[in-house]
Amino acid sequence: MTLSHAPTRFLRPLATVALSTLLPVTAFAADFDGGSLSPAWGLPFAGILLSIALMPLLAPSFWHHHYGKVSAAWALAFLLPFAAIHGAGLAGAQLLHALLAEYIPFILLLTALFVVAGGIHIRGNLHGTPALNTGILAIGALLASLMGTTGASMLLIRPLIRANDSRRHRVHVIVFFIFIVSNVGGSLTPLGDPPLFLGFLKGVEFFWTARNILPETLFIVGVLLALFHVLDRWYYGKEDALPFDPTPDTGGIRFEGAANFWLLGGIVFLVLLSGIWKSPVSVDVHGTELGLPGLVRDAGLVAITLLSLRITAPQVHADNQFGWAPMAEVAKLFAGIFLTIIPVIAMLKAGVHGPFGAVVSAVTRPDGQPDPAMYFWATGVLSSFLDNAPTYLVFFNTAGGDAQALMTTHAPTLVAISAGAVFMGANTYIGNAPNLMVKAIAESRGVRMPSFFGYMMWSGAILVPLFVLSTFIFFR
Numbered sequence: 001m002t003l004s005h006a007p008t009r010f011l012r013p014l015a016t017v018a019l020s021t022l023l024p025v026t027a028f029a030a031d032f033d034g035g036s037l038s039p040a041w042g043l044p045f046a047g048i049l050l051s052i053a054l055m056p057l058l059a060p061s062f063w064h065h066h067y068g069k070v071s072a073a074w075a076l077a078f079l080l081p082f083a084a085i086h087g088a089g090l091a092g093a094q095l096l097h098a099l100l101a102e103y104i105p106f107i108l109l110l111t112a113l114f115v116v117a118g119g120i121h122i123r124g125n126l127h128g129t130p131a132l133n134t135g136i137l138a139i140g141a142l143l144a145s146l147m148g149t150t151g152a153s154m155l156l157i158r159p160l161i162r163a164n165d166s167r168r169h170r171v172h173v174i175v176f177f178i179f180i181v182s183n184v185g186g187s188l189t190p191l192g193d194p195p196l197f198l199g200f201l202k203g204v205e206f207f208w209t210a211r212n213i214l215p216e217t218l219f220i221v222g223v224l225l226a227l228f229h230v231l232d233r234w235y236y237g238k239e240d241a242l243p244f245d246p247t248p249d250t251g252g253i254r255f256e257g258a259a260n261f262w263l264l265g266g267i268v269f270l271v272l273l274s275g276i277w278k279s280p281v282s283v284d285v286h287g288t289e290l291g292l293p294g295l296v297r298d299a300g301l302v303a304i305t306l307l308s309l310r311i312t313a314p315q316v317h318a319d320n321q322f323g324w325a326p327m328a329e330v331a332k333l334f335a336g337i338f339l340t341i342i343p344v345i346a347m348l349k350a351g352v353h354g355p356f357g358a359v360v361s362a363v364t365r366p367d368g369q370p371d372p373a374m375y376f377w378a379t380g381v382l383s384s385f386l387d388n389a390p391t392y393l394v395f396f397n398t399a400g401g402d403a404q405a406l407m408t409t410h411a412p413t414l415v416a417i418s419a420g421a422v423f424m425g426a427n428t429y430i431g432n433a434p435n436l437m438v439k440a441i442a443e444s445r446g447v448r449m450p451s452f453f454g455y456m457m458w459s460g461a462i463l464v465p466l467f468v469l470s471t472f473i474f475f476r
Contacts, residue, residue, distance in 0.1 A: 032090060034346025039355045041078070041343035045390075048074040048336045053385055053430055057452060067329060071336030078340045094342050097288040102201060103338040105298055106389075107331050109197055110150065112267050112301040112308075117151035118322040119260040119312035124253035128164035130232040133173055134225055136160050137180045141221050144185030145192040145210075147264055153182045153434040158320070161445045169235040174442045174449060175458050176228040180221060182434035183426035187217045187419065191271060193432070195383075195392030195421040202396060203403030204414070206275040212415050216474050220423060223466055257316040263304050270300040321444075326437055337390045348397045360398055370399055373475040376416035380424030380467065388425040388432055392417060416475050423467065427459045428452070 051070050055063040063070070083091035126132055136156060143152040160177060164170045186192030188210040190200035196209055255261075274297035281292040316322075347355045352364070363374040375395060382391040395417045399406060406414040425432035429439055429452055439449050450458065 032094070032346060033350070034343060034348070035350035035354045037343055037347050037355055039347070041082075042347065042356075044074045044078040045337075045340040045344045047077070048333075048340050049390070052333060056430075068332040071333050075336040075339040078343065082343070093287045095339065096286050098338045098342055100285060100288050100290060102198065103335060105201055105294060106194065106197060106338075107334065108298050108301045108305075109191075109267070109271070110148070110194065110330060111327055112305045113148040113151040113191070113264075114154070114327050115305045115308045116260045116263045116267065117147060117154045118320050119257040119263075119308045119316060120155055121256040121316045121319045122155070122159045122253065123256055123319075124159075126159065126163035126253070128160075128167055128170075128173070130229055130236050132163060133160070133232055134229045136163070137176060137228060138221075138225055140177065140181030141185030141225075144181055145188035146268065148191050149182050149186035149193050149432065150434045150437070151264075152185065153177075153438050154320070156181060157438050157441050158445075161442060161447065165445070167236070168239045170447050171449060172228075172231055172235065172458075174438065174447055175455065176224065176231075178435050178438055179426045179459075179463065180224050180228075182438055183432055184217065184220050184224065184423050187213050187422040190275075191268065193422045193425070194389040196418060198389055198393055199396060199403070199414075199418065200271070200275065202401070204407060206272055208407055209418055212411060213419055216415070216419050216423075216470060219473070220466060220470065224462075227462065256319070257312050259311055260308055263308050266304050267301065270297045270304075273297065321441075326433070330433055334389070341390050341393060344394060345397045345401075348394060349401055356398075363395070363398060370410055370413040372412040372416035373471050375399065375413050376420040376467075376471060376475045379417050379420030380427075383421045383424045384427035384431045388421040392421040395420075412475070419470075419474075423470075424463075426463060427456065429455055 048071060051063075051067075051074070055067075055070070079091055079095065082094075136159070140152050140156045143155065146152075147155070157174075157177065160173065161170075164173055183193075187196070190197040190204070190206055190209070192209075196204075199209075200206060274293040277293040277296075279292040283290045283295070344356075348360065351357070352360045354360070363371055363378055365371045379391055379395045382394070396406070396414075399410060399413050399417065426435070429435045439455075443449050449455070
């Protein structure tokens with residue numbers, strides 16, 4: 001599709017969703033008692049996550065053309081029986097709450113970061129020495145918490161590939177890029193990674209993660225950068241350069257579309273504002289309360305997205321190979337995820353006496369207190385194979401779902417959940433959305449990336465031992 005028609009075609013599904021919220025429903029509270037539900041209500045959620053994990057491997061052609069229909073089918077597999085059994089009013093209230101309070105703000109932020117980052121192109125040729133490569137990864141780790149793992153990955157992956165296009169051994173560069181820039185680096189702010197933004201929407205303070213997860217992040221990033229530098233020096237010393245550099249030297253490095261950096265600052269300002277600004281003004285939509293700060297934030301994000309599309313030169317988008325397919329996939333899949341997770345969250349909130357009491361007990365110590373180490377690994381393992389954003393929500397609610405209590409009394413638990421979701425999203429290609437995007441870009445530029453299980457050999461050899469060590473240091 002052309003870029004001029006892309007916004008319309010991308011926003012049309014969201015417009016349809018928004019119109020559906022205008023249908024009349026009886027006012028119901030957004031929360032309901034999940035203690036009486038059967039665990040079978042969690043099957044649609046498990047189904048969509050397993051579809052995301054397995055169908056791209058088992059039926060790639062079908063998945064590529066029909067993933068939106070699969071997502072819609074799982075959402076309906078929950079909504080229709082729920083409406084038939086518990087009433088259309090309660091089902092409608094749950095639908096509205098999931099869309100208005102969580103899904104739409106989530107998608108608007110991701111879209112704004114995706115578009116603004118896609119409007120910045122770094123032009124010029126660098127030479128991929130170990131020092132330069134390590135420096136790019138370190139910069140990417142910092143940018144990931146400021147412009148999101150998706151934004152930082154899309155900004156830096158192409159210059160990094162160009163810098164190393166005269167080298168024969170490049171796979172390890174991309175693998176460590178996924179580890180550091182596409183995942184671990186985004187652990188310090190709600191802008192960094194989708195799970196943390198969901199926590200922000202649930203009431204976690206904007207700077208809470210930076211204050212509480214900084215030691216763990218510095219440790220993981222520092223060790224990974226040191227390992228990468230040693231490995232890259234070894235490869236660099238043993239290889240012969242290609243007879244020519246595919247990218248000609250230029251007179252320097254320059255940013256095209258640099259005005260988007262100002263828009264990036266606008267995104268940060270809007271998210272900060274929505275967390276700091278307290279206003280009594282709100283709108284109640286059938287049991288879902290929408291505060292004025294959140295509405296202003298979301299409207300501002302839409303405006304920034306449209307402004308970036310307008311002011312960015314078409315050549316910049318072309319050079320970045322900017323397209324809407326990745327964002328459209330995220331939007332469609334997460335619509336299904338946010339709907340099918342509704343009963344799962346309700347059942348987890350029921351605690352040890354609810355349908356998922358065994359899950360709650362597994363992450364709880366005999367004295368009734370949460371076990372941070374178990375939360376770290378339970379959240380992390382599921383984030384590796386399902387998706388870290390919904391996994392974060394599951395365990396956030398398993399730990400009680402009260403942001404104030406989790407930021408204070410149970411702060412170690414929230415640290416463990418946040419770190420597990422963000423860090424271990426790097427364990428597989430499907431743990432975090434930028435992982436597959438980076439893989440696809442690298443392969444399109446001639447880098448022979450590892451298979452799904454080949455990548456897991458890298459993560460198993462490097463990340464898993466590092467996470468085990470982190471457990472003994474930080475989560476005992």
